Amino acid sequence: MEVIAIQKSVLNGMKNELEALLELTENATRKYNPIFKGEQWLDNQEVCLMMNITKRTLQTYKDKGLLPYSRLNRKNYYKRSDVQALLDAVHPNNTNNNGFTDE
Incomplete structure (x- = not known):
């Protein structure tokens, strides 16, 4: 095990920089929260x-406007x-909330 000693002032400086970085990150992500409104993407x-479909079928749904996307x-x-x-x-009678069929 290796022990490294640093001055308390240096440790406090690192701590302050990390707290400032955390605050910047929180501020940057806070403005995007209203966009998602708790929605899962x-x-x-x-x-x-x-949906148990192929990528080609998914493309067809997008092309026909059946499935909106961003x-x-x-x-x-x-x-x-x-x-x-x-x-x-x-499948109106055949799906549950997690998207899997009850077959």
Whole structure:
């Protein structure tokens, strides 16, 4: 085991810098919280697994406007509530809240 001794003033300086960094991070993320409003977002793979469909079928749903999506850094994201609504529309009597069928 290695022990490193530093001056208390240096340790306090590091602590202050870390607290300032934490505050900057919290301030940067706080402005995005209203956008998400507690909504869970899913990527292509998660949607395909949840709906038990292929990527091509997912693309068809997007092309026909059946499943709204948002694009961020060349990646598509879908609101879980939108995916669940489409699942309910496709299989109204056959899905539960987690997206898996009761077959």
